[in-house]
Amino acid sequence: MTIHEKNPLYREFYQTQYGRMILGNSLDVLCNYEASSIDLIMTSPPFGLVRQKEYGNVHADGYCDWFRPFAEQFYRILRDTGSLVIDIGGAWNRGVPTRHLYHFKLLIMLCEEYGFHLAEEFYWWNPSKLPTPAEWVTVRRIRVKDAVNMVWWLSKTPWPKASNSRVLQPYSASMLELLEKGYKAKKRPSGHDISEKFSTNNGAAIPPNLIAIPNTESNSFYIRYCQEHGLPVHPARYPAELPEYFIRMLTDKGDLVVDPFGGSCVTGEVCERLERQWQCIELSEEYLKGALGRFKQGVSDKPVSNPQDEKNYYRIPRPGILWNGHEEEHLPLDGGQSRRKR
Numbered sequence: 055m056t057i058h059e060k061n062p063l064y065r066e067f068y069q070t071q072y073g074r075m076i077l078g079n080s081l082d083v084l085c086n087y088e089a090s091s092i093d094l095i096m097t098s099p100p101f102g103l104v105r106q107k108e109y110g111n112v113h114a115d116g117y118c119d120w121f122r123p124f125a126e127q128f129y130r131i132l133r134d135t136g137s138l139v140i141d142i143g144g145a146w147n148r149g150v151p152t153r154h155l156y157h158f159k160l161l162i163m164l165c166e167e168y169g170f171h172l173a174e175e176f177y178w179w180n181p182s183k184l185p186t187p188a189e190w191v192t193v194r195r196i197r198v199k200d201a202v203n204m205v206w207w208l209s210k211t212p213w214p215k216a217s218n219s220r221v222l223q224p225y226s227a228s229m230l231e232l233l234e235k236g237y238k239a240k241k242r243p244s245g246h247d248i249s250e251k252f253s254t255n256n257g258a259a260i261p262p263n264l265i266a267i268p269n270t271e272s273n274s275f276y277i278r279y280c281q282e283h284g285l286p287v288h289p290a291r292y293p294a295e296l297p298e299y300f301i302r303m304l305t306d307k308g309d310l311v312v313d314p315f316g317g318s319c320v321t322g323e324v325c326e327r328l329e330r331q332w333q334c335i336e337l338s339e340e341y342l343k344g345a346l347g348r349f350k351q352g353v354s355d356k357p358v359s360n361p362q363d364e365k366n367y368y369r370i371p372r373p374g375i376l377w378n379g380h381e382e383e384h385l386p387l388d389g390g391q392s393r394r395k396r
């Protein structure tokens with residue numbers, strides 16, 4: 055047990071075979087964990103926003119200061135072999151079509167001030183993201199859809215335990231063709247020497263650091279449970295495949311995973327299925343009441359996505375398919391500052 059049981063600031067809300075939900079401020083909870091006791095912190099903190107959202111986001115301008123006490127605890131409680139994985143979305147500056155830099159500043163702060171190493175940066179592409187903010191994207195047409203979250207994979211040492219063989223993907227059709235026809239070792243235009251080993255069929259491909267998962271859950275047991283019990287469905291859930299990817303790659307069965315911004319406890323649900331110990335800490339009792347729905351039915355032992363299901367593959371068309379050689383209009387010289395007349 056890594057937390058002190060009797061503390062009036064927080065309480066255990068629910069316990070399962072492998073984990074517990076804790077109701078309270080994670081800062082109050084984390085400071086009671088033993089140092090170097092956690093294998094993975096897998097989390098999606100409230101994003102820094104320029105407008106407030108319903109679950110109390112932090113203003114992007116003060117984000118790093120808000121995060122500092124968490125960063126200190128995260129570093130203290132992680133094992134040397136452990137990892138900190140943060141899913142974080144970007145934000146637009148208010149009133150102008152430019153992006154806030156808060157999530158990049160967070161990354162730099164964590165590495166330069168707290169001593170974390172950037173093991174690798176990932177990008178979670180959500181193909182179902184809506185084209186917002188409408189003013190820049192669909193009205194003035196001067197920006198494109200922001201459909202990617204950053205996922206910062208950080209560690210205390212340059213050598214956190216990890217294996218990409220836990221997250222292999224099926225080969226693409228073109229790679230399968232290449233494997234079948236064979237590949238002649240040669241130098242690429244980039245200068246890279248590609249050996250014959252490249253054409254060995256290893257059964258599956260090493261994935262890139264771009265993870266494609268649509269966030270479209272609409273009829274899950276969790277949602278129905280919330281609706282039936284008059285509880286709010288958490289508005290900022292991540293899809294289970296996202297934490298599952300990192301939990302598989304970075305932990306072994308029995309390891310301890312903590313989500314300090316637990317929300318609807320997706321991290322806990324995945325850990326329960328994968329037999330990792332877990333603790334999800336959440337400020338809002340309503341969200342935890344809804345999260346109970348994830349455990350009341352018994353956790354499924356089936357993987358979230360079916361590898362045989364072609365529909366789960368999202369391909370990004372190469373830019374250029376619709377380019378036909380001529381541009382119709384001159385670009386607005388004011389950068390779209392004045393609204394176009396339709």
Ligand SMILES: C[S@@+](CC[C@H](N)C(=O)[O-])C[C@H]1O[C@@H](n2cnc3c(N)ncnc32)[C@H](O)[C@@H]1O
Nearest residue numbers: 079080098100290291292315317318320336337
């Ligand atoms: C982006 S949501 C996490 C959603 C979660 N990953 C899921 O899929 O359901 C962030 C959560 O952090 C919670 N939160 C914010 N500050 C907190 C704190 N100091 N301690 C515990 N939870 C906090 C919010 O109530 C919110 O539910």
